[in-house]
Amino acid sequence: MNAEQQIIVALDVPDVESAIALVDRLPQVGFWKVGLELFTSSGPTILELLKSRQKRIFLDLKFDDIPNTVAGACRAAARYGVDLLTIHATAGRDALKAATEAVQVGAAQTGVKPPKLIAITLLTSISSRQLAFDLKIPLELPEYILEMALMAQEVGLDGAVCSPQEVLQLRQTCGNDFLLVCPGVRPTWADKVDQKRSLTPAQAIQAGADYLVIGRPITAAAEPNLAWKRISEELTTVA
Numbered sequence: 001m002n003a004e005q006q007i008i009v010a011l012d013v014p015d016v017e018s019a020i021a022l023v024d025r026l027p028q029v030g031f032w033k034v035g036l037e038l039f040t041s042s043g044p045t046i047l048e049l050l051k052s053r054q055k056r057i058f059l060d061l062k063f064d065d066i067p068n069t070v071a072g073a074c075r076a077a078a079r080y081g082v083d084l085l086t087i088h089a090t091a092g093r094d095a096l097k098a099a100t101e102a103v104q105v106g107a108a109q110t111g112v113k114p115p116k117l118i119a120i121t122l123l124t125s126i127s128s129r130q131l132a133f134d135l136k137i138p139l140e141l142p143e144y145i146l147e148m149a150l151m152a153q154e155v156g157l158d159g160a161v162c163s164p165q166e167v168l169q170l171r172q173t174c175g176n177d178f179l180l181v182c183p184g185v186r187p188t189w190a191d192k193v194d195q196k197r198s199l200t201p202a203q204a205i206q207a208g209a210d211y212l213v214i215g216r217p218i219t220a221a222a223e224p225n226l227a228w229k230r231i232s233e234e235l236t237t238v239a
């Protein structure tokens with residue numbers, strides 16, 4: 001896989017029309033993320049449109065509920081034949097287990113490949129200070145993230161979502177077969193906005209990320225194609 005193929009662009013737009021306009025404007029992007037805003041607005045229509053363009057899909061619905069509900073949602077999502085699907089680690093061990101089984105069942109119902117199920121360890125918009133003072137988690141942030149990733153791995157999930165700042169530690173502990181997907185990536189020239197634990201694309205890949213999720217630095221740029229080009233050029237510098 002060349003470095004460009006490791007970029008997933010987040011389609012955080014309000015409706016299917018703006019989504020497809022962006023997808024067609026960036027034909028070189030092969031992997032798109034459909035998240036809460038777009039899926040709530042468009043439903044599965046956007047998935048069909050992406051598939052008809054031979055795109056890979058990260059369906060990022062961040063499920064977080066009791067095991068029975070999460071399992072039902074995962075079965076439904078897996079029927080679409082998407083490539084990646086997210087669940088919050090905070091849903092707990094039983095919900096994670098139910099989710100891993102449910103994606104297999106759902107995919108089999110429509111005869112598609114099951115998605116890789118990945119756990120959100122801790123949102124990249126949360127800082128160490130917020131973890132301690134707002135969420136009242138007594139662990140240090142890197143330790144908390146490691147615990148969430150290890151629980152997901154023990155239960156049988158395919159990988160985890162973490163910020164680029166934690167990816168080195170997770171790669172060393174969870175091994176090479178555990179998929180590590182990193183949002184919160186920011187080139188030096190882009191605004192961090194609400195991302196609290198970011199690194200540059202090259203740093204994130206060097207640290208061991210399998211995929212980078214990048215939204216606004218590309219999609220909100222005055223020239224998204226130019227932003228993509230700058231990021232892919234930055235990635236060619238990674239050994």
Ligand SMILES: O=C(O)c1cc(=O)[nH]c(=O)n1[C@@H]1O[C@H](COP(=O)(O)O)[C@@H](O)[C@H]1O
Nearest residue numbers: 010035060122123124183184213214215216
């Ligand atoms: O699951 C995700 O993709 C995700 C997890 C996380 O911890 N942080 C995070 O930012 N994301 C998503 O990654 C994307 C980041 O977008 P930008 O901040 O615009 O690059 C958004 O679509 C978020 O929903």
